[in-house]
Each structure stands twice: as C-alpha cells, then as structure tokens.
Amino acid sequence: MDQKTEKLLEQLNAFTRRTHTLDEVYLFDLILCDNEIDRDGDCFSDAALAELQKRFVGVTGIFDHNPKSTNQTARIFRTELRTEPGRLTKAGKPYRCLAANAYMVRTEGNADLIREIDAGIKKEVSISCAAGARVCSICGANHLRKPCTHIKGRSYGGALCYTTLDQITDVYEWSFVAVPAQRRAGVTKTLGGTACDAETEILRAAYDDALSLLDRVSEFLRRDVIRLCYRWGENGTSKELAKSVLHMDTAELLTLRQSLMMSMEPVSQKPQLVPDSHEAEKAASPFSCGAAQRSEGRG
Ligand SMILES: [Zn+2]
Structure with a gap:
C-alpha cells in the first residue's frame, strides 16, 4: 500500500466504529460540483464551494435515489477544492471544483455496484443543498427575494446571464444519477482503476455537444x-x-x-x-x- 492510500485509509477510519483494512473497503474519488455554469444556467460561488467542502465531509451518498438499497451507500470522508491552472469557466473565472474521497464497505450486496463504478457505468453525481442566494449575473438581484427579467443563457451587452448560487445553509445528500445538472460532476478515478480511453472521450464530447x-x-x-x-x-x-x-x-x-x-x-x-x-x-x-x-x- 502506498503512502497516499495509507493516509486515505487513516482518514477513512476516523469515520468508522472499527478500523477497516484496505481489503474491506472500496475507495473512490468523485467531483461533487464546480464553479462552471451548468445545464440549468447556475454555478456555485467560490464561497459556496468552500462551504460545501466543509459540509460534505461525512455525508452519505445514495444510488439511483433508491433508499431501499441499504448496503449500497457510500460515505464521503475527505473533500478538497481543486483548481486547474489556466482553465477559465464560461464566465471567465478561474475554474475550481470540489473533489471528494468516498468509501463503501465491501459486501456481497454491493459487489455489482462496485463493478459498475469501476466500469464507469455509475459515473454521474448530483448533489442537493440549500442556497440562501441565487444571484443574477447581470443585475445582481437575488432571485429568492426579487425576480428580474434577465434570462439565463442569454447575452446582455456581451455579458452572459447566469445565476450564482451562494450562502450555502445546508447539504442533504449526493447521489449517482443518469444526467446531473452539473456537467463535470462524476467519478473521476477509482483506486486501482484505469484512466478513460480515447473512445470514451469521443463519446463524452458527443454527449456534451448533445446537451449543449x-x-x-x-x-x-x-x-x-x-x-x-x-x-x-x-x-x-x-x-x-x-x-x-x-x-x-x-x-x-x-x-x-x-x-x-x-x-x-x-x-x-x-x-x-x-x-x-x-x-x-x-x-x-x-x-x-x-x-x-x-x-x-x-x-
Ligand atoms: Zn437580472
């Protein structure tokens, strides 16, 4: 076991009643959300991402919104904000995303699910949280208090209209879903897994085009x-x-x-x-x- 994995296991065990070995757990990485404008024309502010980073530690994830699959829950035990130097969002801001490490205790019941995550079938992640402000990028109106006439996705004097989600007051859950609102959200890497191949990248680009x-x-x-x-x-x-x-x-x-x-x-x-x-x-x-x-x- 390399040093990084050892450290992760140590952090994970801070969340469990007894100490688990690497054989007993399944570890994977995911991107929860970012500050890019999503399909709904919304994005998170940097302050919101920082708040989400704090609040998502320890939060349980569900699969296909199916609460009956009790064995099929994963828990986030570590979060971090990542930047990609040089990369800008559609709004021209430095790109930032909230990445997380999650684990599942391996059982017979979740073996198929783990295979699906490994194979990249269960890839898309959506989060639910409460934001106290939804701010229009054009006029600064908080839509929760005062609506405005600007339309998301439209350009006003060369400026793109979108909504910034700010003032996070609560986080509820994260889940694997078919199509997340946040385009980039999803499992990025699983421990011991392989990187995406070129064909997957082509399909992903085609999927993004279709969404656009x-x-x-x-x-x-x-x-x-x-x-x-x-x-x-x-x-x-x-x-x-x-x-x-x-x-x-x-x-x-x-x-x-x-x-x-x-x-x-x-x-x-x-x-x-x-x-x-x-x-x-x-x-x-x-x-x-x-x-x-x-x-x-x-x-
Ligand atoms: Zn407005």
Missing part, C-alpha cells in the same frame, strides 16, 4: 413562449406569466406553449359545439394548465 444543443433548443422555446405570453394579452397578467416562464422546465414550457397557441386560435377554427361560456373562458386561459404555477428550484 438541448440547451439551445430549450432557450429558443423559452424565448418563444415569452413572446407568446406578451401576444396573449396586453394586461399585467401576461407580464406575470412571462416572468414565471423563467423558472419552467422544458416540459412545462411545451405545455404552456400549447395552451397559449390554442387560446389564440381564430374562432372559426374552433369546434362549432362549444361548452358554456364559463367553461370556454377556463379553456382559453393558459392559467388553466398547471404548468403556469409550477416552478422548479434546486436546493
């Missing part, structure tokens, strides 16, 4: 729905509705778009047999679809 295309389609859709909201009515209601669009996911945007388009159809295209006036009013309002009231939020 998805981002563009979803932003186009968001802008289009906002345009429809304003066309839908001249009153203050359309403005409020347009504001709520900022927090909708793609499925909700599609539902609302459908609803708006239907309500703006010329009368002659509507079926001749119409419901009574109250029902017709309800059907014509985009608020009748649940999507308008729902908003997504992280943490």
Whole structure:
C-alpha cells in the first residue's frame, strides 16, 4: 500500500466504529460540483464551494435515489477544492471544483455496484443543498427575494446571464444519477482503476455537444413562449406569466406553449359545439394548465 492510500485509509477510519483494512473497503474519488455554469444556467460561488467542502465531509451518498438499497451507500470522508491552472469557466473565472474521497464497505450486496463504478457505468453525481442566494449575473438581484427579467443563457451587452448560487445553509445528500445538472460532476478515478480511453472521450464530447444543443433548443422555446405570453394579452397578467416562464422546465414550457397557441386560435377554427361560456373562458386561459404555477428550484 502506498503512502497516499495509507493516509486515505487513516482518514477513512476516523469515520468508522472499527478500523477497516484496505481489503474491506472500496475507495473512490468523485467531483461533487464546480464553479462552471451548468445545464440549468447556475454555478456555485467560490464561497459556496468552500462551504460545501466543509459540509460534505461525512455525508452519505445514495444510488439511483433508491433508499431501499441499504448496503449500497457510500460515505464521503475527505473533500478538497481543486483548481486547474489556466482553465477559465464560461464566465471567465478561474475554474475550481470540489473533489471528494468516498468509501463503501465491501459486501456481497454491493459487489455489482462496485463493478459498475469501476466500469464507469455509475459515473454521474448530483448533489442537493440549500442556497440562501441565487444571484443574477447581470443585475445582481437575488432571485429568492426579487425576480428580474434577465434570462439565463442569454447575452446582455456581451455579458452572459447566469445565476450564482451562494450562502450555502445546508447539504442533504449526493447521489449517482443518469444526467446531473452539473456537467463535470462524476467519478473521476477509482483506486486501482484505469484512466478513460480515447473512445470514451469521443463519446463524452458527443454527449456534451448533445446537451449543449438541448440547451439551445430549450432557450429558443423559452424565448418563444415569452413572446407568446406578451401576444396573449396586453394586461399585467401576461407580464406575470412571462416572468414565471423563467423558472419552467422544458416540459412545462411545451405545455404552456400549447395552451397559449390554442387560446389564440381564430374562432372559426374552433369546434362549432362549444361548452358554456364559463367553461370556454377556463379553456382559453393558459392559467388553466398547471404548468403556469409550477416552478422548479434546486436546493
Ligand atoms: Zn437580472
């Protein structure tokens, strides 16, 4: 056992009731999150990363959000902030990520899971935490207190709009999931494992490209729905509705778009047999679809 592994084992054993040997545990590294702008247009501030670094030590991870797999839990026993010299985020800041060392006690029950992590199948990690501030990069508004009209992903006078998550007040869990919001999050290395091969890198690049295309389609859709909201009515209601669009996911945007388009159809295209006036009013309002009231939020 090399010195580094020995040190890790020592740190791990500080978390267990009895001392474990290297044979008894499975050690792996993961990237929990970073300060790069993610698929949702959010990033963590440096202060948030530092707070997460402190709070994630000792936190248990779950797999596929399946709480029944009691043998399949891993625990973080060490965290560190890493920088990559010369690398900048999309916002032009020095890149920083929060890396962690985790362990699982090897059992018959988790042998398959360990094989999957080794093979890179279980790779993506997502974290959940509570942030006290979500700050707009354009106007500095904290969206938790005061919404603004800037749209994430859009450029304002050459500056990209995104939200910075700050003031971490709690961390809940970390888990392996199919698609994490944070692109780079995931298992980076397992002890004794091998580095990624070229083919994996090509597939990873293709996957990133596909995600980026998805981002563009979803932003186009968001802008289009906002345009429809304003066309839908001249009153203050359309403005409020347009504001709520900022927090909708793609499925909700599609539902609302459908609803708006239907309500703006010329009368002659509507079926001749119409419901009574109250029902017709309800059907014509985009608020009748649940999507308008729902908003997504992280943490
Ligand atoms: Zn703003």
